[in-house]
Amino acid sequence: MARIVPTGLKWIIRSLSVSLFVLLAWLLQFALGDIGDLTPPARSAYLERHLDPQLLQRERDLERDLEESEAEVGRHVEVQDTLLASMDVARETMQEMTGLHRLSIEQGIPPSPEQEAALADAQGRFIAAQEAFEQANARISELNAEAYRVSGELADAQERIAEQRAPADEAYSQALSEHRLSVAAWKLGFIVPVFAVAAWLFSRSRDSRHGPIFLAFMLASFLHLGLVMHDTFPEEYFKYIAICAGIVAVLAFLLRVLRSAAQPQPALLLKRRRESYFKAQCPECAYPFPDERGDTFYCPACGVGLFEPCGSCSTSRHRLLPHCQSCGAQA
Ligand SMILES: [Zn+2]
Ligand SMILES: [Zn+2]
Structure with a gap:
């Protein structure tokens, strides 16, 4: 069940997440810098x-x-x-x-x-x-x-x-x-798996409490992935890689939004229904329902059941919300 996070705490979580992002980006920068320290060939030789x-x-x-x-x-x-x-x-x-x-x-x-x-x-x-x-x-x-x-x-x-x-x-x-290519290969060999792990962790824990941690990790590794690719690939290839990565990211986001619109997550669905009942509107079609109604009430516009007698206390309860407002029993 989703809980309301107080605004102050929300901002603390946001600023700590930003700090974590900065520190992780720094750590990755040092790691990549050390990888780039491979001795280059000597011209004198x-x-x-x-x-x-x-x-x-x-x-x-x-x-x-x-x-x-x-x-x-x-x-x-x-x-x-x-x-x-x-x-x-x-x-x-x-x-x-x-x-x-x-x-x-x-x-x-x-x-x-x-x-x-x-x-x-x-x-x-x-x-x-x-x-x-x-x-x-x-x-x-x-x-x-x-x-x-x-x-x-x-x-x-x-x-x-x-x-x-x-x-x-x-x-x-x-x-x-050849040396530059090998440095680039080492750097990519390091940052690509790090980014893949971060993206996987983030996609798994997106709705959990640890989401911001993995988001910071994923963004930091994505930043360095972009920088390494920019250094590795010539400008004319990089612009294609960057635009393709952008298209993939936008597509992934769009698909997620479309999926959530078609089949809303339980938390989102509950939020929408709560707000509609609060505004005295049908959650499905926004038809305004009257204050005066029987124990059982169906939306006259779309036919969805909005109120019904509680199975526990028999008073009229919101059919699309999880608890009865009179006795608190769960549907
Ligand atoms: Zn309706
Ligand atoms: Zn009840």
């Missing part, structure tokens, strides 16, 4: 298998040579900057000394030996810096030529590596897609 180690070593050597020669060019350019600065200083000294020298000659005084020595020293430093600058220039040209040769060889080696890498990448992507 495929590269090692397909690439010539000597060629890779050569690529590394050439890259190092190129870096070294670029660094050396950089050092020589820095030296040249220093040399340019010292040439400027030497040039200024030379100009100064030449000016003094000319002044001395104009005044008829011979330049002092110190002036002569300073001028010769500045000239010497200028020439030495200029020579060093040219040497650095020559070395930079040599290094640039070397770098050009090395980068040509490097490009050649990299081209050959790229040729060898193509089959390695192909083998790797195949292994990766």
